Amino acid sequence: MSGTWLGMPAFPRNAEAALGNSRLRANLRKATHTIRARRAAGVDEMPGWAKLRARGAAVKDAALRDLDKHLLRAEEAVTTAGGRVHWAADAAEANTIVTELVKATGHREVVKVKSMATQEIGLNEALAAEGITAYETDLAELIVQLGDDLPSHILVPAIHRGRAEIREIFRDRMAAWGRPAPDGLGDDPRALAEAARLHLRERFLASKVAVSGANFLVAETGTLVVLESEGNGRMCLTLPETLISVVGIEKIVPTWQDLAVFLELLPRSSTGERMNPYTSMWTGAAEGQEFHLVLLDNGRTGVLADEIGRQALRCIRCSACLNVCPVYERAGGHAYGSVYPGPIGAILTPQLRGTATPLDASLPYASSLCGACYDVCPVAIDIPEVLVHLRARVPHPPAERAGLAAAGWLLDRPGRLRAAQRLAGRLRGLVPRRRLPGPGAAWTDTRDVPPVPAESFRDWWRRTGGEDR
Amino acid sequence: MRVGLFVTCVNDTLFPETGKAVVTLLRRLGCEVDFPMAQTCCGQMHVNTGYRDEGVRLARGFLDVFAGYQAVVVPSGSCASMIREQYPKLAAGMGASRPGAFASAHGGRSPFARAVAEVTPRVYDLAEFLVDVLDRTDVGAYFPHRVTYHPTCHSLRGLRAGDRPLRLLRAVRGLELVPLAAADECCGFGGTFAVKNAAVSAAMCADKVANVLNTGAEVLCAADNSCLMHIGGTLARQRAGVRVMHLAEILAQTEDAR
Known part of the structure; x- marks a missing residue:
C-alpha cells in the first residue's frame, strides 16, 4: 500500500483483495486478538467501568454542546500563557498555516509526534510540496513512513506489518532518511526497537521545529495533553525551539476534573495499560520556546449539526472498536481508505468527507452491525446506530433500490406476502440450491440455499389452526 | 396467558417448522397462542440497509397488529432486538429530524412514538419469554444429541x-x-x-x-x-x-x- 487514499474503489473490493493476503490476515489476527485480550483484562479489573464510561460520554456531550464557549476560553488561556492560536476551517487552511509557520523559522525539517489530525489533513505531503521534510518519530509511524506506506490502524499504524517485514524496511530504507540500520540487523523486537531508537535519537537532537497533535485540550487553563508510550512525544514536545500543535476542535474537555475521567478510560481501552507510560501536558509557550496552536474544524462543525451522527465526535481515538471488529480484523485498515479505519472510521470518514465517492458511500455498509464496537467504546458511541443512520443518507444502487422496493411492496400487505409464498412453494423444485442467478450469486458463492417449504407457516396456521404438528 | 406469536417473515416463508415448534412448546407450557394473520415483517432489513421510510411503514404495521397483546413472542433474536432496541431509536430520530419540532424536549410524542412505547416493552425473544415471564428453564424437553x-x-x-x-x-x-x-x-x-x-x-x-x-x-x-x-x-x-x-x-x- 503506497501513495494515497484517493481514487480507491469501494470497500467490498478493497476488502476482497486484502482477504487473499495470508500474511496480512495472520498479522492482523495475532495483533488484534492480543490487544483485545489486554483491553478486556484492563477493563475487567476496574470497578465501576460502566459508570466511568457513562461519565466519559456525558463529559464529551456537555463539552460539545458548549463547544464555542470552551474554545474561546481555551484560546484566551493559551494566549495569556504566551502561545498563539490559529483557527483553521479546513485542511487546506491548516496546512497553509503550519507551512507558513515552519517557513518563518527558516528551518526545512520538522519532527512529528504521532497525530491523527495531521494525517487527516495530509500535512506531511503539504510540507513536502514546500520543500519541508516531516520526520515521524512514533515507532509505528516511522515504519509506515520508511515503507512509503499508509497507516492501517489508529493506535498501531503499522499493525499490518510483521517483524520480518519491519526488519526489511529498516534495512533497506533507514539510510535514505538518516542514520542507517545497524549491520546484521535481526528481526528480534528488541533489536528493531534499538535500531529505531538510534535512528530517531539523532533526529530529536538536531530538530528545531516540532509538530504535534493532542489527545485533549483542557479549556479552563488552555492546557494540551499528549498520551504516549515511547517517549518520542516527550522529546518532540520539549527539545525543539518551535512547537506547533494541530488539534481538532472536538478535543476540548472543559476542566481538569473532566480530564481525569479520560486519563483512566483511554489507556485501558487502547493498550490495556492501567496508565500510559508518558503523559505530557503543557500550557502556552515554555521558556525559550515558541508555541502555536492550530484549531482544526475540517468538517467537525457539520458533524456537530447532526443529532445522531454527532456522537462520533466523542471519540478519543483509543482503537478499541478496531481491535474487536470482525470486519476490520479480516479486511485490514487500508480497505477503509482513510486515516480513520475500522468501525469508528466507517462513521467518521463519511461524515467528515461526505459520501460523494464510491468508497465513502460504501463505508457505512462495512459492518455486520454485530455491536461489538459499541460494547467496548469507552465513550459509548453507538456505532451501529450511526451506521444505520448514515445508510439512510448515502446514494443507493438502482438494482438494490428496486429489489428492496419490491420486497417492501410484498411485505406491506399480508395478502401479497401470502401470494408470493404460495408461488415460491409451487416453484420450490426449480430453486437451485447451489447457484442462484444475478445478485443471489453473492450468497451461493459460498453458501447453499435452504429448501423452500411446500407450505408457509401462515398457510399451515390457516389450514390447521395451529393444532396439527 | 394469551401470547401473540410474531413468527417473523423469514420463519414464515422459509422455516415454518420453527414457528410450529414455538406453538407446540408454548401450548405445552400452558399458554394460549394466537397468530394474527395481518402480520408480515418488522422492517429490519429495510431499516438496516438504509431504507428507513419503507422500514418504518412495516414497523407501523407490526405495532398495529400487536397492540393488544399481553406478551408478544418472537423466535428471532435480531427481529426482537429490532423491535425493542431500534424502534425507540427510530421514534426518537423522527422527532429529531423534523425541523422546528422539539418533540423529545417538549414531551409531546408522535403516534408512532406512543405506539412504540406502549407495545415494545411486551415483546420478548423466545428464551426471554420462557425464563423471565414463564419462569421456566426446564421445559420438559428431550433431545439426546x-x-x-x-x-x-x-x-x-x-x-x-x-x-x-x-x-x-x-x-x-x-x-x-x-x-x-x-x-x-x-x-x-x-x-x-x-x-x-x-x-x-x-x-x-x-x-x-x-x-x-x-x-x-x-x-x-x-x-x-x-x-x-x-x-x-x-x-x-x-x-x-x-x-x-x-x-x-x-x-x-x-x-x-x-
Missing part, C-alpha cells in the same frame, strides 16, 4: 439475553451441551451485509464454522434462523455433517412426541 450453541449478536449485545438460552439447553434431558470457542463473535451474516460484503461475510463464517467443527457437535443451535441460514448454508456446502436447529425446535421435542 451433542449440541453447541451460537448466541447470535443481536440476542447477546442487543437484547442482552445473557445465558438464558444456555440454561434452557442445559435442562434438556439427554442433551450434551459443548461450549463453542469465540461464541460471541459474529458469524458474518449481518442481513444484506452477507451479499453486499460477501467476501468478508464468508471469511467470518469460515472461522465460525471452524470453531463449530472443533466442538465435535452434531447440532449447531441458535435462536435466529437468519444466522443459521448463513452458517448452515456454509456447513451444507462443505458437506460438514453438522446440522443447524433453532432453539425452539430442540425445546419442543419430548420423549413422547417424535
Whole structure:
C-alpha cells in the first residue's frame, strides 16, 4: 500500500483483495486478538467501568454542546500563557498555516509526534510540496513512513506489518532518511526497537521545529495533553525551539476534573495499560520556546449539526472498536481508505468527507452491525446506530433500490406476502440450491440455499389452526 | 396467558417448522397462542440497509397488529432486538429530524412514538419469554444429541439475553451441551451485509464454522434462523455433517412426541 487514499474503489473490493493476503490476515489476527485480550483484562479489573464510561460520554456531550464557549476560553488561556492560536476551517487552511509557520523559522525539517489530525489533513505531503521534510518519530509511524506506506490502524499504524517485514524496511530504507540500520540487523523486537531508537535519537537532537497533535485540550487553563508510550512525544514536545500543535476542535474537555475521567478510560481501552507510560501536558509557550496552536474544524462543525451522527465526535481515538471488529480484523485498515479505519472510521470518514465517492458511500455498509464496537467504546458511541443512520443518507444502487422496493411492496400487505409464498412453494423444485442467478450469486458463492417449504407457516396456521404438528 | 406469536417473515416463508415448534412448546407450557394473520415483517432489513421510510411503514404495521397483546413472542433474536432496541431509536430520530419540532424536549410524542412505547416493552425473544415471564428453564424437553450453541449478536449485545438460552439447553434431558470457542463473535451474516460484503461475510463464517467443527457437535443451535441460514448454508456446502436447529425446535421435542 503506497501513495494515497484517493481514487480507491469501494470497500467490498478493497476488502476482497486484502482477504487473499495470508500474511496480512495472520498479522492482523495475532495483533488484534492480543490487544483485545489486554483491553478486556484492563477493563475487567476496574470497578465501576460502566459508570466511568457513562461519565466519559456525558463529559464529551456537555463539552460539545458548549463547544464555542470552551474554545474561546481555551484560546484566551493559551494566549495569556504566551502561545498563539490559529483557527483553521479546513485542511487546506491548516496546512497553509503550519507551512507558513515552519517557513518563518527558516528551518526545512520538522519532527512529528504521532497525530491523527495531521494525517487527516495530509500535512506531511503539504510540507513536502514546500520543500519541508516531516520526520515521524512514533515507532509505528516511522515504519509506515520508511515503507512509503499508509497507516492501517489508529493506535498501531503499522499493525499490518510483521517483524520480518519491519526488519526489511529498516534495512533497506533507514539510510535514505538518516542514520542507517545497524549491520546484521535481526528481526528480534528488541533489536528493531534499538535500531529505531538510534535512528530517531539523532533526529530529536538536531530538530528545531516540532509538530504535534493532542489527545485533549483542557479549556479552563488552555492546557494540551499528549498520551504516549515511547517517549518520542516527550522529546518532540520539549527539545525543539518551535512547537506547533494541530488539534481538532472536538478535543476540548472543559476542566481538569473532566480530564481525569479520560486519563483512566483511554489507556485501558487502547493498550490495556492501567496508565500510559508518558503523559505530557503543557500550557502556552515554555521558556525559550515558541508555541502555536492550530484549531482544526475540517468538517467537525457539520458533524456537530447532526443529532445522531454527532456522537462520533466523542471519540478519543483509543482503537478499541478496531481491535474487536470482525470486519476490520479480516479486511485490514487500508480497505477503509482513510486515516480513520475500522468501525469508528466507517462513521467518521463519511461524515467528515461526505459520501460523494464510491468508497465513502460504501463505508457505512462495512459492518455486520454485530455491536461489538459499541460494547467496548469507552465513550459509548453507538456505532451501529450511526451506521444505520448514515445508510439512510448515502446514494443507493438502482438494482438494490428496486429489489428492496419490491420486497417492501410484498411485505406491506399480508395478502401479497401470502401470494408470493404460495408461488415460491409451487416453484420450490426449480430453486437451485447451489447457484442462484444475478445478485443471489453473492450468497451461493459460498453458501447453499435452504429448501423452500411446500407450505408457509401462515398457510399451515390457516389450514390447521395451529393444532396439527 | 394469551401470547401473540410474531413468527417473523423469514420463519414464515422459509422455516415454518420453527414457528410450529414455538406453538407446540408454548401450548405445552400452558399458554394460549394466537397468530394474527395481518402480520408480515418488522422492517429490519429495510431499516438496516438504509431504507428507513419503507422500514418504518412495516414497523407501523407490526405495532398495529400487536397492540393488544399481553406478551408478544418472537423466535428471532435480531427481529426482537429490532423491535425493542431500534424502534425507540427510530421514534426518537423522527422527532429529531423534523425541523422546528422539539418533540423529545417538549414531551409531546408522535403516534408512532406512543405506539412504540406502549407495545415494545411486551415483546420478548423466545428464551426471554420462557425464563423471565414463564419462569421456566426446564421445559420438559428431550433431545439426546451433542449440541453447541451460537448466541447470535443481536440476542447477546442487543437484547442482552445473557445465558438464558444456555440454561434452557442445559435442562434438556439427554442433551450434551459443548461450549463453542469465540461464541460471541459474529458469524458474518449481518442481513444484506452477507451479499453486499460477501467476501468478508464468508471469511467470518469460515472461522465460525471452524470453531463449530472443533466442538465435535452434531447440532449447531441458535435462536435466529437468519444466522443459521448463513452458517448452515456454509456447513451444507462443505458437506460438514453438522446440522443447524433453532432453539425452539430442540425445546419442543419430548420423549413422547417424535
